[in-house]
Amino acid sequence: MRFWISLSLAWALLAGAALAQPLPIRLDEAQLSVTIPQSHDSQDAPRELGRQLLPWKWDQNFPRQQGVMHFKLDVPIEQTLLTQLKADGHQGLGFSSLQMGNRYRYRINGKAWHYVGWNQPNTQFRTGPRWQLLPAHDLQAGANILEIDIRAEPASNAGLARIELGDEFTSLAEHEREVNHRKGLALMSGTLSALIGLMALALWWQSRDKAYLITGLGQACFVLWQVDFFVDYPPVPTWVFNGARSAMYTYYAGLMCWVSVLLVRKPAPWLNRLLQIYLWTALPTLAAGAALQDYRVYERLWIPASLLLGAVCMVRYTHVMWKKSDGTVRLNALLAGVTVAFGLYDLVVTFSPSGFGKANLLNYAFLFYNFAVGMMMVRNYWSMQNRLLRVRYESSLKVKQATMIERQRMMQDIHDSVGSQLVALLSLVKSSAPQEVLQTHTSEVLDELRIAVDAIENVDGDLAVVLATMRHRLQPRLDAAGVSLVWEVDALPRFELLTPKDIQHIQRILLEVFTNIIQHAKATRVVFAAHCELPDDAEDSPEKTDQGRKRVIRVSISDDGIGMASAITRGRGLANMQSRAEMLGATLAVVAGEPRGTAVHLAIPLH
Amino acid sequence: MKITFVDDSPLMRQTIGHVLAQGFPDAKITSFETLGAALVFAGEEEQDHWLIDLGLPDGSGIDLIRQVRERFPLTHILVITVFADADNIVNSIQAGANGYLLKEDMLRAQSLTSSIEAIREGGTPLSPVIASRLLARMQMLDAPAAVKNEASRQRQASAQPAPPDAPAHGLAPREIELLLLLSRGYTYQEAANLMKVELGTVQTYVKRVYIKLAVNSRTQAIFEARALGISL
Numbered sequence: 075m076r077f078w079i080s081l082s083l084a085w086a087l088l089a090g091a092a093l094a095q096p097l098p099i100r101l102d103e104a105q106l107s108v109t110i111p112q113s114h115d116s117q118d119a120p121r122e123l124g125r126q127l128l129p130w131k132w133d134q135n136f137p138r139q140q141g142v143m144h145f146k147l148d149v150p151i152e153q154t155l156l157t158q159l160k161a162d163g164h165q166g167l168g169f170s171s172l173q174m175g176n177r178y179r180y181r182i183n184g185k186a187w188h189y190v191g192w193n194q195p196n197t198q199f200r201t202g203p204r205w206q207l208l209p210a211h212d213l214q215a216g217a218n219i220l221e222i223d224i225r226a227e228p229a230s231n232a233g234l235a236r237i238e239l240g241d242e243f244t245s246l247a248e249h250e251r252e253v254n255h256r257k258g259l260a261l262m263s264g265t266l267s268a269l270i271g272l273m274a275l276a277l278w279w280q281s282r283d284k285a286y287l288i289t290g291l292g293q294a295c296f297v298l299w300q301v302d303f304f305v306d307y308p309p310v311p312t313w314v315f316n317g318a319r320s321a322m323y324t325y326y327a328g329l330m331c332w333v334s335v336l337l338v339r340k341p342a343p344w345l346n347r348l349l350q351i352y353l354w355t356a357l358p359t360l361a362a363g364a365a366l367q368d369y370r371v372y373e374r375l376w377i378p379a380s381l382l383l384g385a386v387c388m389v390r391y392t393h394v395m396w397k398k399s400d401g402t403v404r405l406n407a408l409l410a411g412v413t414v415a416f417g418l419y420d421l422v423v424t425f426s427p428s429g430f431g432k433a434n435l436l437n438y439a440f441l442f443y444n445f446a447v448g449m450m451m452v453r454n455y456w457s458m459q460n461r462l463l464r465v466r467y468e469s470s471l472k473v474k475q476a477t478m479i480e481r482q483r484m485m486q487d488i489h490d491s492v493g494s495q496l497v498a499l500l501s502l503v504k505s506s507a508p509q510e511v512l513q514t515h516t517s518e519v520l521d522e523l524r525i526a527v528d529a530i531e532n533v534d535g536d537l538a539v540v541l542a543t544m545r546h547r548l549q550p551r552l553d554a555a556g557v558s559l560v561w562e563v564d565a566l567p568r569f570e571l572l573t574p575k576d577i578q579h580i581q582r583i584l585l586e587v588f589t590n591i592i593q594h595a596k597a598t599r600v601v602f603a604a605h606c607e608l609p610d611d612a613e614d615s616p617e618k619t620d621q622g623r624k625r626v627i628r629v630s631i632s633d634d635g636i637g638m639a640s641a642i643t644r645g646r647g648l649a650n651m652q653s654r655a656e657m658l659g660a661t662l663a664v665v666a667g668e669p670r671g672t673a674v675h676l677a678i679p680l681h
Numbered sequence: 682m683k684i685t686f687v688d689d690s691p692l693m694r695q696t697i698g699h700v701l702a703q704g705f706p707d708a709k710i711t712s713f714e715t716l717g718a719a720l721v722f723a724g725e726e727e728q729d730h731w732l733i734d735l736g737l738p739d740g741s742g743i744d745l746i747r748q749v750r751e752r753f754p755l756t757h758i759l760v761i762t763v764f765a766d767a768d769n770i771v772n773s774i775q776a777g778a779n780g781y782l783l784k785e786d787m788l789r790a791q792s793l794t795s796s797i798e799a800i801r802e803g804g805t806p807l808s809p810v811i812a813s814r815l816l817a818r819m820q821m822l823d824a825p826a827a828v829k830n831e832a833s834r835q836r837q838a839s840a841q842p843a844p845p846d847a848p849a850h851g852l853a854p855r856e857i858e859l860l861l862l863l864s865r866g867y868t869y870q871e872a873a874n875l876m877k878v879e880l881g882t883v884q885t886y887v888k889r890v891y892i893k894l895a896v897n898s899r900t901q902a903i904f905e906a907r908a909l910g911i912s913l
Contacts, residue, residue: 531767538864539809539810539865542809542810542863543809545866561868563865563867
């Protein structure tokens with residue numbers, strides 16, 4: 075008996091289940107009328123728009139206007155479904171939509187309104203899926219009328235997507251899954267992007283490489299853009315929030331394109347110009363669009379523009395980077411390509427009527443793309459560090475080599491001049507030479523040593539300093555000999571390739587001249603002049619003047635002594651000076667002075 | 682009068698001690714041969730003159746200059762040197778030295794006392810290399826200030842004429858002019874003639890350059906970094 079009862083119950087249940095109305099019930103058509111207030115006070119009559127297919131977007135039909143949409147939807151409900159609800163103890167039916175907003179209220183069968191954000195000043199009910207409960211006691215068998223009034227803000231993505239009525243728990247669970255999925259994705263990409271952005275800014279701080287700064291700013295835009303997913307009632311007017319949001323996206327895309335251009339490192343003036351136009355015009359037009367509360371400038375201009383620019387940059391980037399057989403670079407290039415593909419797909423879907431309220435594929439692509447950017451950045455930083463280390467190593471090698479050569483030269487100098495003179499001095503001391511001879515000889519050794527030290531001094535290629543140092547050393551001797559010196563040294567151009575060896579040649583020549591003046595010329599007045607000029611022959615041929623860098627430094631020392639009869643023209647002195655001048659690449663002339671004395675002219679070409 | 686000198690060569694120490702005693706008969710003269718002993722003494726007693734050799738067996742005389750200068754701002758500090766090589770002298774000036782004496786000139790009491798007094802009055806004669814090195818170093822130290830100055834000048838250009846003030850520790854145009862002349866070999870007197878000022882004015886400029894360099898020594902690290910071509 076019991077068995078039969080249970081069997082018939084089970085049968086009744088099965089039959090009931092089979093007969094009950096299938097869930098969910100999909101509604102994709104509604105009777106629509108809209109109210110658009112012409113002014114604040116006037117009570118405007120609703121305009122009938124007849125039956126409309128869902129999704130229905132406000133901005134596509136009434137751009138730049140505020141208003142209220144009145145949707146009336148027929149919901150056929152069978153008695154079996156109502157019985158079922160009661161039997162299961164459910165409170166009612168869940169109804170969900172991927173997009174319903176901005177602010178709205180709804181009621182079923184003319185019962186009490188349920189308000190959602192209806193009186194909030196600013197709303198952001200645009201991107202999120204919505205779920206509401208239709209209470210069972212308001213439902214009736216047969217035709218039910220579901221009324222949804224939606225207040226639309228201009229440029230706020232207002233409208234109504236398709237509606238599904240389903241089992242209270244199943245549809246709620248589905249709705250929550252959708253919400254969590256979207257927010258989770260936004261949270262994940264936002265966090266990742268924030269990390270990458272901070273890293274980029276830190277690297278920029280250290281390296282001052284523009285690419286890092288732009289990456290950091292781009293990622294900051296991305297992070298701010300993600301805020302959109304978490305704010306239902308922003309503290310600023312909706313249109314301001316929307317303007318900022320669209321600017322964030324537009325600049326994220328633009329800045330990342332810029333980074334790709336910088337990373338490619340191949341000049342492309344047209345692309346730079348395009349980028350400049352993009353970055354400079356985006357903000358004013360977006361601001362104007364937001365202020366006029368017209369979303370189209372963003373949707374119809376900047377989203378396509380960003381995707382097209384992105385496509386150009388990323389295809390170029392992919393093309394260039396793919397050729398470098400480096401795993402990270404290739405992965406980066408690949409993900410850049412995927413991002414653009416997803417974006418273009420989204421563009422097509424977003425513009426199709428059925429796309430309203432669907433989650434964008436681009437969001438996934440961004441997650442991966444940002445990750446790839448982070449990877450690329452770390453890789454670049456490492457390679458830069460390695461390059462830097464290598465350069466440092468190489469330059470330290472060069473320094474070592476130069477030091478070695480310089481050391482050899484100094485050893486040679488010490489050996490040739492100071493060493494041999496000291497030995498000679500020692501022999502003088504041993505042979506009990508007179509006091510004056512010893513003193514003169516010792517002073518000479520000291521002078522040799524000073525000249526050697528002066529030649530090592532770094533003068534930064536400033537020949538005037540070399541000449542001046544010579545004077546500084548010789549002045550006491552000139553004073554002692556009663557010779558007055560007239561000094562006329564101009565500021566001379568830098569002589570980048572002036573080596574210690576060159577300096578030594580110049581010193582030796584000058585020393586020879588001055589020694590001669592002090593010891594033999596019987597002069598009382600010496601004029602020392604140095605200036606820079608173009609060579610004489612440069613003046614008559616224009617080509618040579620063109621390469622006017624071939625300038626000459628002229629040094630002249632003229633005395634009023636006994637003239638050519640003095641020792642300078644005799645013996646080793648002059649030959650020595652000539653050979654040193656030759657090694658310098660300079661010319662040396664010793665001529666009779668005007669009206670008397672000797673003049674020495676040294677012409678050193680700058681090269 | 683109290684004079685202290687530091688030199689590690691016994692022969693030199695003996696000579697300097699002898700010459701100083703001759704030149705300053707009333708002075709109390711102290712001498713050291715190592716940096717360590719001199720450093721201890723430097724903190725204890727104020728001197729009128731310090732004569733310091735840079736190459737000491739246990740360290741550089743520059744540390745001693747710095748310590749004396751910190752403790753006694755008015756003490757007269759001179760470097761004693763054979764070659765007056767530019768880097769050492771410029772570093773000493775930066776540490777707070779007032780000038781340098783060539784060891785060769787210290788052999789006779791007459792020239793030593795007059796040199797010391799002359800330096801106290803008008804500063805050391807600057808060798809051309811030192812002048813050019815001072816100029817380069819001061820300009821490097823000034824670079825950031827000069828840039829800032831330029832920027833603020835441009836900002837103010839539209840509103841009002843730029844104030845003619847130089848950066849706080851930077852060289853004045855006349856000081857730069859003087860250093861350029863000295864680096865080209867002109868003597869103080871010749872430079873004074875060319876600049877149409879008194880010799881005393883030139884000496885004042887030189888002293889001022891010394892002080893500015895010492896004040897700027899805090900930025901030494903930055904200077905060195907720049908000289909090495911390191912940009913952070």
